[in-house]
Amino acid sequence: IIPWENLPYGEYAFTFGSIGGATLLCIIGVICGLTNDRLNIYRTFPWLIIVAIASFALFLMGERFFVPSFFVVLAAVSIFEVLLIMYFGVLGVKGYVPIGFAFGFSGAFIRLGIAVGNAIALYYEANPAFAKVATEPTSLLFVCVLAAVIIPLVRQEYNITQLMAPPATESSQEHRIKELAAEFSLSARETEIVMLIARGFTTDNVAKKLVIxxxxxxxxxxxxxxxxxxxxxxxxxxxxxxxGSEDDKA
Known part of the structure; x- marks a missing residue:
């Protein structure tokens, strides 16, 4: 919705905005790498939504705030895109969804969001009279939707953190599976297969490794x-x- 002529770098504004988003990602990555809690990046979800809301607020304040509004939201969107791909990638690796589905859905979801946003912007650009009346209410609507998303997202923060947690070390994982085998009377072969599944092996990989x-x-x-x-x-x-989590707490 923000006209290119209102941005200082014209058509290159998107490039500079993307570079800004990439820079923020690098900063977040360094911070996560230097701290003991390597899951901080997923806890930025609610804050990114707040940043997106702030960008809408800047946009509604008038043309002189178009530039910061554009760059702020573009940086947030860049981070959201990477986090979404990472999230579905972990779901696929951990066996919650097929890898192909995770890859396809994450990419399609991002492209669909961009398409919808561009379609709205192009429609408003082609209908200036309608845009003059509808732009501010549309922005306020998106602000309300984003604000409503924050609450359930914060409530799910613990679940997201647990899901994104790195796999347990091999020794502790083996210990848990042995306990599982003893509790439910799993055979040696069944235990061996569970060990491989827990490490991320697919059915075909297990078959090749065990020659069955x-x-x-x-x-x-x-x-x-x-x-x-x-x-x-x-x-x-x-x-x-x-x-394993229960054992750690005990």
Whole structure:
């Protein structure tokens, strides 16, 4: 909605805004790398929404604030895009969704958001009379939507942190799985397969490593599900991680 002629760098403004977003990402990455808590980046979600709301507020204050509004929101969007790809990537690696789905959905979701935003902007540009009346209410509407998103996002912060947590070290993970095997009377082969699944192996990878067929692997996995009382891979991984978290707290 902000005309290019109102920006000091014209068509290059988007490039400079993207560089600003990349710089912020590097700064966040350095901070996360230097601190003990390496999950800080995911706790920026609510703050990024606040930044987006602030950019709308700047936009509504008039043309002299168009430039900071543009660069602030572009930096926030750049960070959101990277975090979204990372989030779905972790979901795929941990077995919650297929890798292809995670990759495709994250990319499609981002492109869809850009398409919708551009479509609104182009419609307003083509209909200046309507834009004059509707731009401010539209911005206020987006502010309200973003503000409403903050509350459930903050409530889910702990779950996001747990989900994004790095996998347990191999020794502690093995200890948990051995306890699981003893509790539910898993066979040696079933325990071995659970070990590999917990490390991120797919069914085909497990089959190749153990020199058995994928069908045999699936049969063992099905028996594990029946013994433990779960229905899918993500539930098994959740159970192992949850058991480990409880042990750590104890």
């Amino acid at each position: 067929s994928p069908y045999t692997v699936n049969t063992h996995i099905r028996h594990v599900y029946e013994k433990v009382g779960i229905h899918k891979r993500s539930e098994l991984i959740d159970y192992i991680n949850r058991t």
